[in-house]
Amino acid sequence: MSRLLLATANRKKLAELQRILDSALGTAQVQLVGLGDFEGYPDVPETGLTFGENALIKAREGAKRTGLPTVADDSGLAVDALNGMPGVFSARWCGRHGDDEANIDLVLAQIGDVADEQRGASFVCAAVLVLPNGREHLVEGRQAGRIMRERRGDGGFGYDPIFLGDGQERTNAELSAAEKDAISHRGKALRELAKVIAKELK
Template sequence: MRADTMRVALATHNAHKVDELRRILAPQLPGVDVLAYDGPEPVEDGTTFAENALIKARAAAAHTGLPAIADDSGICVDILGGSPGIFSARWSGPARDSGENLRLLLWQLADVPLEHRAAHFTCVAALALPDGTERFVTGEWPGRILTEAAGAGGFGYDPIFLPDGYAISAAELTASVKNRDSHRARAFDGLVPVLRELLG
Protein backbone atom coordinates (compact mmCIF):
# COMPACT_ATOMS: atom_id res chain seq x y z
CA MET A 1 0.00 0.00 0.00
CA ARG A 2 1.41 3.42 -0.92
CA ALA A 3 1.78 6.12 1.74
CA ASP A 4 -0.51 8.49 -0.14
CA THR A 5 -3.39 6.02 0.06
CA MET A 6 -2.69 4.66 3.52
CA ARG A 7 -5.75 3.93 5.65
CA VAL A 8 -5.07 3.53 9.34
CA ALA A 9 -7.47 3.14 12.25
CA LEU A 10 -6.76 5.37 15.21
CA ALA A 11 -7.66 3.44 18.35
CA THR A 12 -9.15 6.14 20.56
CA HIS A 13 -12.56 7.59 21.35
CA ASN A 14 -10.93 10.77 22.66
CA ALA A 15 -11.74 13.58 20.22
CA HIS A 16 -8.82 15.69 21.51
CA LYS A 17 -6.39 12.89 20.71
CA VAL A 18 -7.88 12.33 17.27
CA ASP A 19 -7.39 16.00 16.38
CA GLU A 20 -3.90 16.15 17.87
CA LEU A 21 -2.66 12.97 16.21
CA ARG A 22 -4.04 13.98 12.83
CA ARG A 23 -2.14 17.26 13.09
CA ILE A 24 1.05 15.42 14.08
CA LEU A 25 0.87 12.76 11.36
CA ALA A 26 -0.48 14.77 8.42
CA PRO A 27 2.73 16.70 7.59
CA GLN A 28 4.84 13.54 7.71
CA LEU A 29 2.42 11.20 5.96
CA PRO A 30 0.69 13.31 3.29
CA GLY A 31 -2.65 11.89 2.28
CA VAL A 32 -2.85 9.46 5.18
CA ASP A 33 -6.45 8.55 5.85
CA VAL A 34 -6.76 8.37 9.63
CA LEU A 35 -10.05 6.76 10.61
CA ALA A 36 -11.42 7.23 14.12
CA TYR A 37 -12.07 3.91 15.85
CA ASP A 38 -15.75 3.21 16.49
CA GLY A 39 -15.49 -0.18 18.14
CA PRO A 40 -15.74 -1.29 21.76
CA GLU A 41 -13.12 -0.16 24.24
CA PRO A 42 -10.85 -3.01 25.29
CA VAL A 43 -9.95 -3.64 28.91
CA GLU A 44 -6.64 -1.88 29.52
CA ASP A 45 -5.21 -4.26 32.06
CA GLY A 46 -1.55 -3.89 31.15
CA THR A 47 1.05 -2.85 33.71
CA THR A 48 2.99 -0.53 31.39
CA PHE A 49 2.20 2.16 28.84
CA ALA A 50 3.46 -0.15 26.08
CA GLU A 51 1.18 -3.03 27.10
CA ASN A 52 -1.89 -0.79 27.20
CA ALA A 53 -1.08 0.88 23.88
CA LEU A 54 -0.70 -2.51 22.21
CA ILE A 55 -3.96 -3.78 23.74
CA LYS A 56 -5.81 -0.86 22.14
CA ALA A 57 -4.03 -1.16 18.79
CA ARG A 58 -4.74 -4.90 18.59
CA ALA A 59 -8.42 -4.35 19.35
CA ALA A 60 -8.76 -1.71 16.64
CA ALA A 61 -6.91 -3.83 14.07
CA ALA A 62 -9.15 -6.81 14.84
CA HIS A 63 -12.33 -4.72 14.69
CA THR A 64 -11.54 -2.81 11.50
CA GLY A 65 -9.30 -5.19 9.59
CA LEU A 66 -6.95 -2.23 9.05
CA PRO A 67 -3.53 -1.35 10.41
CA ALA A 68 -4.21 0.37 13.71
CA ILE A 69 -2.29 2.83 15.80
CA ALA A 70 -2.89 3.65 19.44
CA ASP A 71 -1.17 5.41 22.25
CA ASP A 72 -1.11 5.23 26.00
CA SER A 73 0.21 8.18 27.91
CA GLY A 74 0.36 9.78 31.30
CA ILE A 75 2.30 11.96 33.64
CA CYS A 76 5.05 10.56 35.84
CA VAL A 77 6.18 12.52 38.91
CA ASP A 78 9.61 11.69 40.28
CA ILE A 79 8.85 12.30 43.95
CA LEU A 80 5.79 10.04 43.67
CA GLY A 81 7.89 7.19 42.30
CA GLY A 82 6.63 7.73 38.74
CA SER A 83 2.95 7.96 39.65
CA PRO A 84 0.29 8.62 38.47
CA GLY A 85 1.86 6.87 35.44
CA ILE A 86 -0.52 4.43 33.77
CA PHE A 87 -3.21 5.49 36.25
CA SER A 88 -3.12 9.14 35.15
CA ALA A 89 -6.59 9.15 33.59
CA ARG A 90 -8.23 7.71 36.71
CA TRP A 91 -5.95 9.09 39.42
CA SER A 92 -8.86 10.54 41.40
CA GLY A 93 -11.20 7.60 40.78
CA PRO A 94 -13.03 5.62 38.09
CA ALA A 95 -14.97 8.66 36.83
CA ARG A 96 -11.83 9.77 34.93
CA ASP A 97 -12.50 13.41 35.79
CA SER A 98 -9.51 15.34 34.45
CA GLY A 99 -10.19 18.34 36.69
CA GLU A 100 -10.31 16.18 39.81
CA ASN A 101 -7.18 14.32 38.73
CA LEU A 102 -5.33 17.60 38.38
CA ARG A 103 -6.53 18.96 41.71
CA LEU A 104 -5.60 15.74 43.53
CA LEU A 105 -2.08 15.80 42.13
CA LEU A 106 -1.64 19.45 43.13
CA TRP A 107 -2.85 18.61 46.65
CA GLN A 108 -0.45 15.68 46.92
CA LEU A 109 2.45 17.98 46.00
CA ALA A 110 1.26 21.01 47.98
CA ASP A 111 4.26 21.08 50.34
CA VAL A 112 6.86 20.11 47.73
CA PRO A 113 9.06 22.98 46.45
CA LEU A 114 9.37 23.52 42.71
CA GLU A 115 12.93 22.19 42.55
CA HIS A 116 11.66 18.79 43.73
CA ARG A 117 8.64 18.65 41.42
CA ALA A 118 10.40 17.07 38.43
CA ALA A 119 8.07 15.13 36.16
CA HIS A 120 7.68 13.98 32.61
CA PHE A 121 4.88 13.08 30.29
CA THR A 122 5.33 9.65 28.69
CA CYS A 123 3.63 8.40 25.55
CA VAL A 124 3.95 5.01 23.89
CA ALA A 125 2.71 4.91 20.29
CA ALA A 126 1.88 1.42 19.07
CA LEU A 127 1.12 -0.09 15.68
CA ALA A 128 -0.70 -3.38 15.18
CA LEU A 129 -1.33 -4.99 11.79
CA PRO A 130 -4.09 -7.50 11.13
CA ASP A 131 -1.41 -10.14 10.47
CA GLY A 132 -0.13 -9.83 14.04
CA THR A 133 2.89 -7.61 13.37
CA GLU A 134 3.40 -5.13 16.23
CA ARG A 135 5.74 -2.26 16.99
CA PHE A 136 5.85 0.51 19.58
CA VAL A 137 7.89 3.67 20.22
CA THR A 138 8.24 5.69 23.43
CA GLY A 139 8.39 9.48 23.69
CA GLU A 140 9.02 11.56 26.82
CA TRP A 141 8.57 15.28 27.56
CA PRO A 142 10.48 16.37 30.68
CA GLY A 143 9.47 19.23 32.94
CA ARG A 144 8.04 20.08 36.36
CA ILE A 145 4.68 20.27 38.09
CA LEU A 146 3.55 23.85 38.74
CA THR A 147 2.05 24.92 42.07
CA GLU A 148 -1.19 26.01 40.41
CA ALA A 149 -2.94 25.57 37.08
CA ALA A 150 -2.22 28.05 34.27
CA GLY A 151 -3.78 28.27 30.82
CA ALA A 152 -6.99 27.08 29.25
CA GLY A 153 -5.56 25.16 26.29
CA GLY A 154 -4.58 21.54 26.05
CA PHE A 155 -6.22 18.87 28.19
CA GLY A 156 -5.55 16.58 31.10
CA TYR A 157 -2.57 17.66 33.19
CA ASP A 158 -1.35 20.29 30.68
CA PRO A 159 -2.29 23.29 32.88
CA ILE A 160 0.04 22.18 35.69
CA PHE A 161 2.96 20.93 33.57
CA LEU A 162 5.91 23.26 32.93
CA PRO A 163 7.99 21.77 30.10
CA ASP A 164 11.76 22.11 30.31
CA GLY A 165 12.91 25.15 28.35
CA TYR A 166 9.63 27.04 28.70
CA ALA A 167 8.32 29.66 31.11
CA ILE A 168 4.65 28.79 30.51
CA SER A 169 2.55 25.70 31.06
CA ALA A 170 1.81 23.13 28.38
CA ALA A 171 -1.76 24.48 28.36
CA GLU A 172 -0.44 27.89 27.30
CA LEU A 173 1.64 26.63 24.38
CA THR A 174 0.32 26.90 20.84
CA ALA A 175 -0.87 23.77 19.09
CA SER A 176 2.04 24.01 16.64
CA VAL A 177 4.60 24.02 19.47
CA LYS A 178 2.91 21.08 21.20
CA ASN A 179 2.70 19.16 17.94
CA ARG A 180 6.47 19.56 17.66
CA ASP A 181 7.66 19.07 21.24
CA SER A 182 5.17 17.00 23.21
CA HIS A 183 5.61 13.42 24.36
CA ARG A 184 2.91 12.37 21.90
CA ALA A 185 4.65 14.17 19.04
CA ARG A 186 7.95 12.53 19.93
CA ALA A 187 6.42 9.06 20.10
CA PHE A 188 4.54 9.37 16.83
CA ASP A 189 7.53 10.98 15.11
CA GLY A 190 9.35 7.79 15.99
CA LEU A 191 6.49 5.65 14.74
CA VAL A 192 6.33 7.34 11.32
CA PRO A 193 9.41 5.49 9.92
CA VAL A 194 7.88 2.23 11.16
CA LEU A 195 4.62 3.04 9.37
CA ARG A 196 6.52 3.80 6.18
CA GLU A 197 8.53 0.58 6.47
CA LEU A 198 5.60 -1.73 7.15
CA LEU A 199 2.92 -0.05 5.04
CA GLY A 200 4.86 1.72 2.32
Protein backbone atom coordinates in the same frame (compact mmCIF):
# COMPACT_ATOMS: atom_id res chain seq x y z
CA MET B 1 -4.70 5.40 -0.31
CA SER B 2 -4.10 3.34 2.84
CA ARG B 3 -6.59 3.47 5.72
CA LEU B 4 -5.18 3.65 9.23
CA LEU B 5 -7.19 3.27 12.42
CA LEU B 6 -6.35 5.49 15.38
CA ALA B 7 -7.65 3.50 18.34
CA THR B 8 -9.16 6.30 20.40
CA ALA B 9 -12.61 7.72 21.02
CA ASN B 10 -11.18 10.82 22.75
CA ARG B 11 -11.91 13.60 20.26
CA LYS B 12 -9.15 15.90 21.53
CA LYS B 13 -6.58 13.12 21.42
CA LEU B 14 -7.80 12.00 17.99
CA ALA B 15 -7.38 15.52 16.64
CA GLU B 16 -3.90 15.72 18.12
CA LEU B 17 -2.88 12.33 16.72
CA GLN B 18 -4.31 13.22 13.31
CA ARG B 19 -2.50 16.56 13.27
CA ILE B 20 0.87 14.99 14.12
CA LEU B 21 0.56 12.08 11.71
CA ASP B 22 -0.77 14.30 8.91
CA SER B 23 2.23 16.57 9.35
CA ALA B 24 4.67 13.66 9.35
CA LEU B 25 3.09 11.54 6.61
CA GLY B 26 1.12 13.94 4.46
CA THR B 27 -2.65 13.64 4.30
CA ALA B 28 -2.54 12.26 0.76
CA GLN B 29 -0.83 9.07 1.90
CA VAL B 30 -3.10 7.86 4.69
CA GLN B 31 -6.82 8.13 5.41
CA LEU B 32 -7.19 8.27 9.18
CA VAL B 33 -10.26 6.83 10.89
CA GLY B 34 -11.15 6.66 14.58
CA LEU B 35 -13.19 4.34 16.77
CA GLY B 36 -16.19 6.62 16.29
CA ASP B 37 -16.31 5.45 12.66
CA PHE B 38 -17.18 1.93 13.81
CA GLU B 39 -20.66 1.61 15.28
CA GLY B 40 -20.85 -0.49 18.42
CA TYR B 41 -17.09 -0.69 18.93
CA PRO B 42 -16.71 -1.94 22.52
CA ASP B 43 -14.69 -0.39 25.31
CA VAL B 44 -11.39 -2.24 25.62
CA PRO B 45 -10.18 -2.54 29.23
CA GLU B 46 -6.67 -1.15 29.71
CA THR B 47 -5.34 -3.83 32.04
CA GLY B 48 -1.63 -3.35 31.39
CA LEU B 49 0.78 -2.13 34.04
CA THR B 50 2.89 -0.11 31.58
CA PHE B 51 2.08 2.42 28.88
CA GLY B 52 3.43 0.01 26.25
CA GLU B 53 1.23 -2.85 27.41
CA ASN B 54 -1.91 -0.71 27.32
CA ALA B 55 -1.11 0.68 23.87
CA LEU B 56 -0.59 -2.83 22.52
CA ILE B 57 -3.88 -4.04 24.02
CA LYS B 58 -5.78 -1.27 22.22
CA ALA B 59 -3.94 -1.62 18.91
CA ARG B 60 -4.19 -5.41 18.77
CA GLU B 61 -7.92 -5.22 19.40
CA GLY B 62 -8.35 -2.58 16.71
CA ALA B 63 -6.46 -4.55 14.09
CA LYS B 64 -8.36 -7.72 15.00
CA ARG B 65 -11.82 -6.12 14.88
CA THR B 66 -11.39 -3.91 11.81
CA GLY B 67 -8.69 -5.59 9.74
CA LEU B 68 -6.93 -2.23 9.47
CA PRO B 69 -3.39 -1.27 10.47
CA THR B 70 -3.96 0.27 13.87
CA VAL B 71 -2.13 2.93 15.85
CA ALA B 72 -2.74 3.30 19.56
CA ASP B 73 -1.02 5.17 22.30
CA ASP B 74 -1.09 5.23 26.05
CA SER B 75 0.33 8.14 27.90
CA GLY B 76 0.34 9.84 31.22
CA LEU B 77 2.13 11.85 33.83
CA ALA B 78 4.93 10.45 35.98
CA VAL B 79 5.62 12.63 39.04
CA ASP B 80 8.97 12.08 40.76
CA ALA B 81 7.64 12.85 44.25
CA LEU B 82 4.85 10.28 43.71
CA ASN B 83 7.27 7.52 42.69
CA GLY B 84 6.27 7.81 39.05
CA MET B 85 2.53 7.93 39.63
CA PRO B 86 -0.16 8.61 38.41
CA GLY B 87 1.49 6.74 35.50
CA VAL B 88 -0.92 4.40 33.73
CA PHE B 89 -3.65 5.63 36.10
CA SER B 90 -3.31 9.26 34.96
CA ALA B 91 -6.74 9.50 33.32
CA ARG B 92 -8.52 8.08 36.38
CA TRP B 93 -6.27 9.21 39.22
CA CYS B 94 -9.17 10.83 41.10
CA GLY B 95 -11.24 7.66 40.81
CA ARG B 96 -13.30 8.79 37.81
CA HIS B 97 -12.10 8.36 34.25
CA GLY B 98 -11.42 11.53 32.30
CA ASP B 99 -12.14 14.11 35.03
CA ASP B 100 -9.18 16.36 34.21
CA GLU B 101 -9.96 19.01 36.81
CA ALA B 102 -10.30 16.51 39.67
CA ASN B 103 -7.13 14.70 38.57
CA ILE B 104 -5.18 17.97 38.60
CA ASP B 105 -6.59 18.95 41.98
CA LEU B 106 -5.53 15.62 43.48
CA VAL B 107 -1.97 15.78 42.15
CA LEU B 108 -1.57 19.37 43.35
CA ALA B 109 -2.86 18.38 46.81
CA GLN B 110 -0.61 15.32 47.01
CA ILE B 111 2.57 17.30 46.35
CA GLY B 112 1.46 20.57 47.94
CA ASP B 113 4.27 20.43 50.54
CA VAL B 114 6.97 19.39 48.05
CA ALA B 115 9.67 22.02 47.43
CA ASP B 116 9.88 23.58 43.98
CA GLU B 117 13.19 21.91 43.17
CA GLN B 118 11.70 18.49 43.91
CA ARG B 119 8.59 18.80 41.75
CA GLY B 120 10.10 17.07 38.73
CA ALA B 121 7.83 15.13 36.40
CA SER B 122 7.65 13.73 32.90
CA PHE B 123 4.94 13.14 30.36
CA VAL B 124 5.45 9.68 28.84
CA CYS B 125 3.84 8.23 25.71
CA ALA B 126 4.09 4.74 24.26
CA ALA B 127 2.80 4.55 20.68
CA VAL B 128 2.37 1.35 18.71
CA LEU B 129 1.49 0.19 15.23
CA VAL B 130 -0.10 -3.23 14.91
CA LEU B 131 -0.66 -4.67 11.45
CA PRO B 132 -3.33 -7.24 10.56
CA ASN B 133 -0.52 -9.67 9.66
CA GLY B 134 0.68 -9.59 13.28
CA ARG B 135 3.70 -7.33 12.95
CA GLU B 136 4.06 -4.86 15.83
CA HIS B 137 6.16 -1.76 16.38
CA LEU B 138 6.46 0.17 19.66
CA VAL B 139 8.17 3.50 20.34
CA GLU B 140 8.30 5.82 23.36
CA GLY B 141 8.44 9.58 23.71
CA ARG B 142 9.11 11.61 26.83
CA GLN B 143 8.89 15.28 27.85
CA ALA B 144 10.64 16.21 31.07
CA GLY B 145 9.61 19.13 33.24
CA ARG B 146 8.07 19.99 36.58
CA ILE B 147 4.67 20.49 38.21
CA MET B 148 3.50 24.06 38.77
CA ARG B 149 1.69 25.09 41.96
CA GLU B 150 -1.35 26.39 40.06
CA ARG B 151 -2.94 26.10 36.65
CA ARG B 152 -1.82 28.28 33.74
CA GLY B 153 -3.42 28.31 30.30
CA ASP B 154 -6.56 26.82 28.82
CA GLY B 155 -5.25 24.83 25.85
CA GLY B 156 -4.44 21.15 25.56
CA PHE B 157 -6.03 18.68 27.93
CA GLY B 158 -5.23 16.45 30.89
CA TYR B 159 -2.45 17.77 33.09
CA ASP B 160 -1.20 20.34 30.54
CA PRO B 161 -2.16 23.40 32.68
CA ILE B 162 0.19 22.40 35.53
CA PHE B 163 3.11 21.01 33.48
CA LEU B 164 6.06 23.26 32.64
CA GLY B 165 8.53 21.53 30.34
CA ASP B 166 12.28 21.89 30.81
CA GLY B 167 13.48 25.07 29.13
CA GLN B 168 9.94 26.42 28.70
CA GLU B 169 8.46 29.62 30.07
CA ARG B 170 4.88 28.56 29.33
CA THR B 171 2.96 25.50 30.46
CA ASN B 172 1.81 23.02 27.83
CA ALA B 173 -1.67 24.54 28.11
CA GLU B 174 -0.26 27.95 27.12
CA LEU B 175 1.34 26.64 23.93
CA SER B 176 -0.22 26.62 20.49
CA ALA B 177 -1.07 23.22 19.04
CA ALA B 178 1.97 23.36 16.74
CA GLU B 179 4.30 24.40 19.57
CA LYS B 180 3.05 21.59 21.78
CA ASP B 181 3.30 18.97 19.02
CA ALA B 182 6.94 19.93 18.43
CA ILE B 183 8.03 19.13 22.00
CA SER B 184 5.40 16.87 23.53
CA HIS B 185 5.84 13.24 24.51
CA ARG B 186 3.10 12.25 22.08
CA GLY B 187 4.56 14.32 19.27
CA LYS B 188 7.98 12.73 19.73
CA ALA B 189 6.57 9.20 19.85
CA LEU B 190 4.27 9.62 16.87
CA ARG B 191 6.89 11.27 14.68
CA GLU B 192 9.12 8.27 15.35
CA LEU B 193 6.24 5.88 14.66
CA ALA B 194 5.34 7.79 11.50
CA LYS B 195 8.65 6.66 9.98
CA VAL B 196 7.59 3.05 10.53
CA ILE B 197 4.07 3.71 9.23
CA ALA B 198 5.46 5.24 6.04
CA LYS B 199 7.52 2.11 5.36
CA GLU B 200 4.78 -0.36 6.28
CA LEU B 201 1.97 1.32 4.34
CA LYS B 202 3.84 2.35 1.18
